[in-house]
Amino acid sequence: xxxxxxxRIQCGRTHLCKYSSLLVxxxxxxxxxxxxxxxxxxxxxxxxxxxxxxxxxxxxxLFQGLYYLHSQxxxxxxxxxxxxxxxxxxxxxxxxxxxxxxxxxxxFGLCExxxxxxxxxxxLRIFLLASFLFHEPxxxxxxxxxxxxxxxxxxxxxxxxxxxxxxxxxxxWLAAALISLASIVLMRSFxxxxxxxxxxxxxxxxxxxxxRGRCGKKEVLAGIITVAFCSLxxxxxxxxxxxxxxxxxxxxxxxxxxAYMDPKRTETLxxxxxxxxxxxxxxxxTPPGLYRLLWSGSPYRxxxxxxxxxxxxxxxxQQLHSGPCLTGVCRQHNNSG
Amino acid sequence: xxxxxxxxxxxxxxxxxxxxxVFNEGSPWRPALDLWRNPLSWTFIxxxxxxxxxxxxxxxxxxxxxxxxxKFRVPPPSDSRTGAATLVHLLCAFNLVYVLLIAxxxxxxxxxxxxxxxxxxxxxxxxVLMTRFFSVFLRFFSMNYSGRCCTVLW
Numbered sequence: 478x479x480x481x482x483x484x485r486i487q488c489g490r491t492h493l494c495k496y497s498s499l500l501v502x503x504x505x506x507x508x509x510x511x512x513x514x515x516x517x518x519x520x521x522x523x524x525x526x527x528x529x530x531x532x533x534x535x536x537x538x539l540f541q542g543l544y545y546l547h548s549q550x551x552x553x554x555x556x557x558x559x560x561x562x563x564x565x566x567x568x569x570x571x572x573x574x575x576x577x578x579x580x581x582x583x584x585f586g587l588c589e590x591x592x593x594x595x596x597x598x599x600x601l602r603i604f605l606l607a608s609f610l611f612h613e614p615x616x617x618x619x620x621x622x623x624x625x626x627x628x629x630x631x632x633x634x635x636x637x638x639x640x641x642x643x644x645x646x647x648x649x650w651l652a653a654a655l656i657s658l659a660s661i662v663l664m665r666s667f668x669x670x671x672x673x674x675x676x677x678x679x680x681x682x683x684x685x686x687x688x689r690g691r692c693g694k695k696e697v698l699a700g701i702i703t704v705a706f707c708s709l710x711x712x713x714x715x716x717x718x719x720x721x722x723x724x725x726x727x728x729x730x731x732x733x734x735x736a737y738m739d740p741k742r743t744e745t746l747x748x749x750x751x752x753x754x755x756x757x758x759x760x761x762x763t764p765p766g767l768y769r770l771l772w773s774g775s776p777y778r779x780x781x782x783x784x785x786x787x788x789x790x791x792x793x794x795q796q797l798h799s800g801p802c803l804t805g806v807c808r809q810h811n812n813s814g
Numbered sequence: 815x816x817x818x819x820x821x822x823x824x825x826x827x828x829x830x831x832x833x834x835x836v837f838n839e840g841s842p843w844r845p846a847l848d849l850w851r852n853p854l855s856w857t858f859i860x861x862x863x864x865x866x867x868x869x870x871x872x873x874x875x876x877x878x879x880x881x882x883x884x885k886f887r888v889p890p891p892s893d894s895r896t897g898a899a900t901l902v903h904l905l906c907a908f909n910l911v912y913v914l915l916i917a918x919x920x921x922x923x924x925x926x927x928x929x930x931x932x933x934x935x936x937x938x939x940x941x942v943l944m945t946r947f948f949s950v951f952l953r954f955f956s957m958n959y960s961g962r963c964c965t966v967l968w
Contacts, residue, residue, distance in 0.1 A: 597941045601944060614933060615930065618930055625930050628931040629930065629933065632935070633935070636909075640902040689897070
């Protein structure tokens with residue numbers, strides 16, 4: 478009995494030593510974040526941005542909205558919609574703040590485990606991850622209700638789970654890897670089903686074949702089912718919007734990149750009347766904002782837009798009223814998206 | 815030509831961590847020439863030094879990870895941990911290349927935001943890079959003096 482207890486204590490000590498750096502990282506994460514969070518309250522304002530559907534639709538007509546409105550991928554909208562339905566209004570911010578904190582904890586823990594897999598010394602692991610706690614973009618992403626932070630967590634989880642599956646061959650890790658990859662594809666159209674997910678799966682199965690010496694039928698079938706499931710959403714967009722993507726946002730990006738024009742040249746062309754003043758409407762300038770501008774004529778500054786240049790909306794309004802053409806749209810020179 | 819400038823600008827944003835237009839708009843990068851008057855000009859560092867260093871480190875990490883591809887050709891190792899590490903290296907490398915390419919070619923001036931989700935992978939790649947560097951250094955050190963410091967660190 479005594480010997481058994483001693484063995485168990487020894488075993489516990491070994492585990493503690495094995496996971497001590499992970500424990501240190503997680504404790505550091507909690508400590509540092511408890512100092513950082515008060516100066517950075519969780520910001521739920523991005524729910525009103527273009528990254529998500531309208532709040533009313535999310536709350537009252539979620540599934541129709543997900544089906545017919547295709548400018549964003551479905552998963553983040555679904556997450557927000559479920560949050561709006563399940564959580565009381567007063568708990569909404571706290572609920573998501575809590576979720577994002579847990580994701581952050583998971584992200585740092587998984588990073589530590591991956592570094593351990595690569596044989597990075599424990600001292601270096603702790604030092605680098607402690608420094609990473611002060612990495613501004615990750616901290617900001619953790620305090621904004623936007624898909625960046627869940628995405629970072631899912632990418633690291635997907636890669637870690639893939640590695641674990643190769644290491645021990647347990648179906649749980651394969652399932653975790655496949656679910657993570659599918660979630661990434663359905664959360665952001667940047668990670669495309671064909672361009673991103675298929676090469677990732679190919680690498681995964683190739684590595685399984687090479688290092689485990691086999692790749693079972695059931696395992697391949699699980700991958701095929703995952704791809705087929707994600708394809709359903711892509712096919713829906715193909716039917717509804719004519720594009721095989723998880724969102725139809727891409728057009729604006731490409732237009733904004735290719736149709737960029739030097740402001741001085743815009744002014745010249747505007748002066749000679751070759752282009753319409755509508756060219757001055759910047760991208761992310763929402764229709765309600767434009768209507769308000771045209772209706773009231775009050776100075777209107779667009780907040781949180783993402784365009785770096787500051788534009789005087791009053792001057793823009795005057796230009797709109799005094800310009801030579803308000804009705805025609807010159808597509809070639811329009812950089813408004 | 816405009817598109818090429820936009821791509822250059824996007825890659826610059828990707829590595830400089832600041833959204834904005836630099837190379838496809840004439841004025842902002844000209845103050846960098848103040849280098850001759852003010853060698854430690856922040857504009858110069860922000861526009862030239864930080865992105866170039868970040869780019870070099872990024873490429874180094876990707877090359878280091880892609881070198882794991884050769885393990886696919888040799889007979890499978892008995893240690894499953896090596897296989898897992900190889901796969902993880904390759905998945906990280908694929909993600910780093912993919913995000914850089916897509917953000918560089920098709921984004922609209924916010925490449926640094928596209929990079930945030932893979933920042934942990936860059937950190938992990940950097941950690942491996944540092945480990946390799948230190949292991950070479952420590953091997954040299956232990957050959958000349960003693961192996962005690964290696965034991966402490968590892």
